[in-house]
Amino acid sequence: MTRLLWIPRGIGLGLLAFLIFGPLLNLLLWAFAEKWFYPNAFPSDWGFSYWGRVFSPRGAAWEALGNSLTVALLTVALSLMLSIPAGYALARLPLPAKALILLSFLIPQAFPNLTVYVNIARIFYQFGLNGTIAGVVIVHTVHGLVLSVWIATAAFSAVPRDGEEAARSMGAGPFRAFRDVTLPQALPGLLAAAIFVFLESLDEFTGSYFVGAPDVQMLPLTLFTAAGGGNYQIASITALLLLVPSIGFMLLVERFLKADVLARVGK
Amino acid sequence: MQERDHLSVEGLQAGYGAGLVLKGIDLAVPKGQFVALLGSSGCGKTTLLRSIAGFETPRAGRILRDGAEITALPPDRRGMSMVFQSYALWPHKTVAQHIGYGLALRGLPRAEIAARVAEVLAMLGLAGLEGRKPAALSGGQRQRVALGRALAVRPDILLLDEPLSNLDARIRLQLRGEIRALQQALGITAIHVTHDREEAMVMADRIVILDQGVIRQDGSPEEIYNRPNSGFVAAFMGAENLLALEAVAGDGGVRLPASEWNRALPLPGLRPGPVEARFRAEAAVLQPVDAPEAAPGVLSLFGRVTGCSYPGGCWRLSLRIGQAQVEALAPMPHVPGSAVRLDVPPAQLFLFAAPADGRGDTHGPRTVPEPQPQRSFR
Numbered sequence: 017m018t019r020l021l022w023i024p025r026g027i028g029l030g031l032l033a034f035l036i037f038g039p040l041l042n043l044l045l046w047a048f049a050e051k052w053f054y055p056n057a058f059p060s061d062w063g064f065s066y067w068g069r070v071f072s073p074r075g076a077a078w079e080a081l082g083n084s085l086t087v088a089l090l091t092v093a094l095s096l097m098l099s100i101p102a103g104y105a106l107a108r109l110p111l112p113a114k115a116l117i118l119l120s121f122l123i124p125q126a127f128p129n130l131t132v133y134v135n136i137a138r139i140f141y142q143f144g145l146n147g148t149i150a151g152v153v154i155v156h157t158v159h160g161l162v163l164s165v166w167i168a169t170a171a172f173s174a175v176p177r178d179g180e181e182a183a184r185s186m187g188a189g190p191f192r193a194f195r196d197v198t199l200p201q202a203l204p205g206l207l208a209a210a211i212f213v214f215l216e217s218l219d220e221f222t223g224s225y226f227v228g229a230p231d232v233q234m235l236p237l238t239l240f241t242a243a244g245g246g247n248y249q250i251a252s253i254t255a256l257l258l259l260v261p262s263i264g265f266m267l268l269v270e271r272f273l274k275a276d277v278l279a280r281v282g283k
Numbered sequence: 284m285q286e287r288d289h290l291s292v293e294g295l296q297a298g299y300g301a302g303l304v305l306k307g308i309d310l311a312v313p314k315g316q317f318v319a320l321l322g323s324s325g326c327g328k329t330t331l332l333r334s335i336a337g338f339e340t341p342r343a344g345r346i347l348r349d350g351a352e353i354t355a356l357p358p359d360r361r362g363m364s365m366v367f368q369s370y371a372l373w374p375h376k377t378v379a380q381h382i383g384y385g386l387a388l389r390g391l392p393r394a395e396i397a398a399r400v401a402e403v404l405a406m407l408g409l410a411g412l413e414g415r416k417p418a419a420l421s422g423g424q425r426q427r428v429a430l431g432r433a434l435a436v437r438p439d440i441l442l443l444d445e446p447l448s449n450l451d452a453r454i455r456l457q458l459r460g461e462i463r464a465l466q467q468a469l470g471i472t473a474i475h476v477t478h479d480r481e482e483a484m485v486m487a488d489r490i491v492i493l494d495q496g497v498i499r500q501d502g503s504p505e506e507i508y509n510r511p512n513s514g515f516v517a518a519f520m521g522a523e524n525l526l527a528l529e530a531v532a533g534d535g536g537v538r539l540p541a542s543e544w545n546r547a548l549p550l551p552g553l554r555p556g557p558v559e560a561r562f563r564a565e566a567a568v569l570q571p572v573d574a575p576e577a578a579p580g581v582l583s584l585f586g587r588v589t590g591c592s593y594p595g596g597c598w599r600l601s602l603r604i605g606q607a608q609v610e611a612l613a614p615m616p617h618v619p620g621s622a623v624r625l626d627v628p629p630a631q632l633f634l635f636a637a638p639a640d641g642r643g644d645t646h647g648p649r650t651v652p653e654p655q656p657q658r659s660f661r
Contacts, residue, residue, distance in 0.1 A: 178371035181338055182429075184358040185365040186385035186436065193359075196384075200375045 040259075046252035066249035076233050081257055084235040087149060087224075088217040088261070091156040095164040095213045096206065098157070103168025103202075104194070108177065118169065121162045129222045137226040147231030155223035160213035167212070171205020172198065214265055219258060288350075289314040289472050290335070290440055295344035297327075297334050304330045306496040307344070314439075317466055317473045319487035321480065323519070327496040328476045329444060335474060336365045336442050348440075364433035365442040368449065370425045372417040378404070379413035381428050385436035403431045406465070423454040434465065441466065443475040447482065459486055480520060484508065492516050509630070514559045517633045522561040524609040526584075527637070530558045539582075544605040546576075546583040550634065557637035564599070564610040566631035569617075570624040580629040584609075588617045 046052070047066070049059030070077040106114055124132060136155060137146060145151035175198050183193035221236045229237055235258050242250035291311040298304045304327045312318055320328040333339040335346060337358030346354045353361055364385070372381060382403050386396045404410045407427040417425055426446060433441060443462070447455045463486045466473045477483050483490050484504045492499045492507065492515075500507055500516045511517035518525070530537050532555045539558075541547040550558065560582070567584075570577075577583050586604035593599070597612040602625065611625055 176369070176371070178367045178369055179373050181358070182365070182367060182371035182373075182432070183384070184338075185336060185363065185442075186432065187359045187362075187388045188384075189359055190357070192388070197373050201373070 043252045043255055046248045047256055049249060066253060070250060070253045076238055077254065077257065080233045080235045080238045080254075083149065083228075083232055084218055084258075085261060087152050087156060087232075087234065088214050090149070090153045091160055091217040092210050092213050094153060094157045095160045096168075096210060099161060099164035099168040099209065100199075100206065102165050103170075104172050104198070106165070106169040107172035107175075118166065121165050124158050125162060133223045133226040136223070140227055146227055147229075149232060152224055152228040152232055152234070155227050156213075156217040156220055159220060159223065160216050163212045163216065164209040167205055167209035168202070171202040171209070174205065175201040211265060215262055218261060288312065289316075289348070290474075291347045292331070292335065293345045293347070295331070295334060295346065296342045297330050297339050298342060303342070304496050305334070305341070308493075308496075308498060310491065310498070310501070312472055312474070314472055315470045317463065317475065317486060317488045319483035319490045320474065320476045320493055321478070321483045321490050321519070322493035323478055326493040328478075328493045331493070332365075332442055332444055332474060332476045336363055337361050362438065363440040363442055364436060364438035366429050366433050366444065366446045368445040370417075370429040370446075370449075372425055372428060374417055376416070377413065378409060378415050378417075378420070378428050378431075381417075382413075382431045382435045384432060389436065399435060403435045406434075407431045407461075422450050423458065426450060426454075426458060430462065430465075434469070434471075437469070439472060441471045441473045443473060445476055445478070448477070448479070455482075462486065492519060494519075511561075511633055514561060514633075514635045514637075517561040517635075522563045522566075522633055524562050524564060524567070524607075524611075526560040526604065526607050526609070528558040528560050528634075530555050542605070544585045548580070548582050553634060553636060559635045559637045561633040561635075562627045562631055565597075565612050566627055567609075567611040568626045568628070569600070569611055569613045570626055572622050572624050574624060577626045582627045582629075582632055584625040584627070586623065586625065588619050588621050588623060590619060591616050 045059060048062050048064070050061035050063040050065060052059035052061075105111065106117060111117065133155065140146045140151045140154075145154065179197045179201070180193045183197045184190070188196060219236055221240065224232070224234045224237060225240075228234060235254055239251050239254040239258065242248075242254060288311040292308055295305055295308040296303060308327075308331055310318075320331060322328045330339055334341050337353075337356060341354065344354075345352055348361070358365075376384070379400050383396045383400045386399055391399070400413070401410075404413060407430060409424065409427055409431060412420065412424065417428070420428065426449075429446070446462070447458055450458065459482060465471075475483070475486060487504060489502065490504055490507045491501045494515055500512045502510075507516065508520055511520055511522065514525075528539055530550050530553050531540055533540075535549060537550045537553050537555055539545065539548040539550055570583075572585065584604045586602045586609075588600050589603050589608070590601035591598055593616070597614060598616045600611050600613050600617055600623075602609050602611060602623065604625065609625070617623065
């Protein structure tokens with residue numbers, strides 16, 4: 017009886033794998049299809065000619081990839097710069113209305129994105145921020161702060177206070193004690209916040225469109241233009257490009273989040 | 284006088300929210316003294332220690348070190364090392380990094396740090412563990428690392444916040460001796476917070492009993508143990524047998540009249556009125572009812588055995604004397620129901636005038652309404 021259990025289990029896992037990897041496989045097929053018309057199950061012609069077009073000196077892919085990475089990294093930096101002190105203060109200091117402050121970071125999410133970003137675009141236009149990398153970074157940061165402040169608050173709350181007091185008692189000033197004791201212990205949580213903000217920024221579309229386009233080309237915008245024009249090859253190749261930094265980032269983080277660090281996340 | 288006090292606390296008040304946890308504490312500690320702050324939980328002993336360390340801001344009062352006020356100084360500039368109840372070790376640092384941390388902060392050269400760390404490791408029996416992180420250490424080892432971290436900077440003042448309360452009994456006994464020996468060898472002034480009476484007795488030069496934010500008694504261990512100044516202190520120091528007596532004025536002064544359960548006893552130095560008598564179980568001597576009369580000054584009580592248990596060493600008896608339930612030790616078991624006489628020598632009988640308002644303190648006189656034949660013993 018139990019020996020036959022692998023059959024439903026195998027089917028279940030197969031279905032799950034298909035759900036996750038099926039669309040990606042389709043993406044892969046499209047990326048290398050020269051010709052693929054309706055009744056055929058597979059492309060009739062394979063090749064790299066679209067890759068050549070995407071990466072040609074005239075193609076927008078390189079610029080879009082560069083912009084997307086720059087914006088994502090700057091967004092992570094700005095978000096952490098704001099959410100490390102904010103998270104620490106929310107976790108440690110006796111602030112009144114703590115829950116209210118945490119909720120206020122949700123406000124940008126409480127309204128339809130389009131409405132918010134159209135207005136932001138209008139305001140940014142007055143300050144000359146429209147169509148600049150800085151403008152897009154600010155928009156992405158506002159979006160990413162919810163995640164990073166909440167996660168950072170949780171990360172700092174999980175670090176026992178007396179470790180920092182012990183450092184103070186040894187003669188460390190408040191900043192030194194934070195740097196030597198609290199920050200290293202909160203690092204896994206902060207890294208998790210960084211991953212989320214990075215991935216959010218990478219495929220954020222609405223804000224990039226209203227604030228960035230057409231001066232700042234980003235990967236999701238390139239993808240949108242290509243897909244809208246019915247050019248599935250270009251769209252698929254762009255989508256694959258979008259996957260590369262995500263996977264790279266995951267691998268990097270996986271290297272950092274080794275056993276002893278990971279073991280403390282759950283505690 | 285003033286310059287001999289290494290650390291002093293004057294009129295210290297502290298609290299959280301609306302309540303006052305410390306209601307005016309005065310304490311002067313000379314250099315090299317080991318002071319135990321003893322009290323039950325919530326008495327304010329930890330708040331007092333944390334105020335001295337600089338982690339709590341007092342509402343009123345001053346803290347002085349060698350005569351200079353340090354009340355407003357941050358904890359890192361007070362030159363005191365604290366050992367925490369939870370050890371407060373850093374999970375990401377090794378044993379050597381813990382012990383060398385304070386030295387690195389003081390900008391010592393690397394070679395000297397290494398030498399001092401090795402010295403501390405050897406002193407605390409931690410040699411060979413320098414590369415380990417706290418997760419790979421036993422409870423006793425963690426406690427030694429916390430102690431080593433505090434001692435490595437050679438502090439003048441060491442603050443200990445129940446450092447032994449999370450350890451196994453055996454290791455606790457061993458570390459008591461080690462901490463005391465180190466403190467004496469290094470000549471450190473130590474303030475040790477504990478709720479363990481025996482720990483305070485064996486470690487400290489001086490015991491300060493705290494209750495509800497005030498100092499109840501302050502003296503040497505012998506003094507506190509043998510001459511408690513109140514019913515609360517007597518009870519806290521183990522004199523838990525309580526009798527409510529009534530002193531009356533007679534021909535030869537104030538005396539306790541004889542009753543069905545006690546012989547008459549002169550009570551010099553007490554005024555007529557309700558009296559609280561306390562004694563330890565081990566202070567009472569069990570006699571047969573028909574034994575010859577005890578020496579003058581000895582309080583003789585008559586009662587019945589209600590329970591008998593053997594915790595090891597002596598038999599522990601529960602007795603009913605008048606309305607009160609008391610405990611005594613005996614070399615032989617006694618059958619419940621048997622009549623006995625209990626003699627309490629004057630040196631071990633603590634007598635206090637019971638509070639006039641009848642309320643007293645929360646640990647004060649209590650009457651036991653029903654016999655309790657089965658009592659559990661700690």
